[in-house]
Amino acid sequence: MPTLFHHPMSSSSRFVRLILSEYGFPVELIEEQPWEKRREFLALNPAATLPVYVDDSMRALCGPAVLMEFLDETHGVLKRDRRLFAEDPFQRAEIRRLTEWFLAKMEQDVTRPLVRERVYKLQMTAAQGGGAPDSKALRTARSNIRQHMKYLSWLAGSRPWLAGDRLTYADLAAAACISVLDYLGEIDWAETPIGKEWYQRLKSRPSFRPLLAERVRGLTPVSHYADLDF
Numbered sequence: 001m002p003t004l005f006h007h008p009m010s011s012s013s014r015f016v017r018l019i020l021s022e023y024g025f026p027v028e029l030i031e032e033q034p035w036e037k038r039r040e041f042l043a044l045n046p047a048a049t050l051p052v053y054v055d056d057s058m059r060a061l062c063g064p065a066v067l068m069e070f071l072d073e074t075h076g077v078l079k080r081d082r083r084l085f086a087e088d089p090f091q092r093a094e095i096r097r098l099t100e101w102f103l104a105k106m107e108q109d110v111t112r113p114l115v116r117e118r119v120y121k122l123q124m125t126a127a128q129g130g131g132a133p134d135s136k137a138l139r140t141a142r143s144n145i146r147q148h149m150k151y152l153s154w155l156a157g158s159r160p161w162l163a164g165d166r167l168t169y170a171d172l173a174a175a176a177c178i179s180v181l182d183y184l185g186e187i188d189w190a191e192t193p194i195g196k197e198w199y200q201r202l203k204s205r206p207s208f209r210p211l212l213a214e215r216v217r218g219l220t221p222v223s224h225y226a227d228l229d230f
Contacts, residue, residue: 005032005041005052008214009119009183011111012064012103013051014176019068019169021207022084023075027053035120035128064103068169084169095163098155098170102177106148111177113141118184119219142186149192152178156198175202179211185222189230196230204228 004020004027006013020027032041034048044060045052053061053070061070076083086092117133124130152174155162163170178199181187189196202208212226224230 001026001028002056003028003030003054005030005044005050005054007032007034007050008216009115009180010050011107011115011177011180012049014179014211015064015103015169015173016051016053016067016071017211018172018176018207019071019084021210022082022172022205023071023079025071025075033123035124064173065100068099072169084167084172086164086166086168091164095168095170098163099173102170102173106174106177109144110141110148111180113137114184114186115180117141119216122218145181145186146191149187149195152198153192153195157194162198171198171202175199175208179203179208183216183221183225200228200230 004013004016006017006029008014008031017029032038032050032052034041034050037048041052042048044054045062047062049063051062051064051067053067055061061067072083072085076085085095117138121130121133152162159165161167161171162174178187178195182199203212215221
């Protein structure tokens with residue numbers, strides 16, 4: 001069976017897991033601590049980033065964008081109305097744009113620094129960069145959340161789904177990031193009712209169940225994390 005090296009608090013890993021689940025494609029999950037830079041992991045991905053997919057022939061594919069395109073070409077095209085891409089080239093470009101927005105820009109502005117300071121540092125040794133959270137990094141990331149949630153709410157309020165009339169990779173990318181932040185209790189849902197309604201629809205999908213059931217060692221999620229009617 002193919003394997004996916006991931007971390008439960010990696011939004012890019014969650015994105016690919018959601019794709020695999022939506023397409024009903026089984027995969028063995030292997031939790032990886034990328035900061036450890038294991039020799040075996042570096043042999044698969046010298047960049048030491050997640051996620052990494054290894055097929056039955058031990059060929060490795062690295063990164064969410066690469067994996068999105070690969071899974072679409074090998075599985076998505078066979079799903080017809082359940083495909084997570086649009087048929088129209090312009091709509092596909094919009095899906096790619098929004099996917100990059102959440103997995104690159106929002107990741108850089110918000111998700112990555114919060115996860116590093118609140119999660120990864122607790123699991124790292126001092127030599128690896130572990131220790132007390134950087135309060136300045138936390139403040140900066142938290143100040144960026146509101147603008148990103150406003151943009152998500154605008155998208156959700158002006159379209160049936162974030163990129164158009166149907167569920168796409170853009171929704172899964174956004175939901176992957178939001179689910180990490182929601183686990184940490186970093187989102188004030190009272191400020192974003194439209195975004196909340198959109199996220200409730202995503203949380204209710206069968207593909208989301210494994211994420212909602214997952215727990216990070218030593219870090220309890222916010223009380224409503226797994227609640228579909230929060």
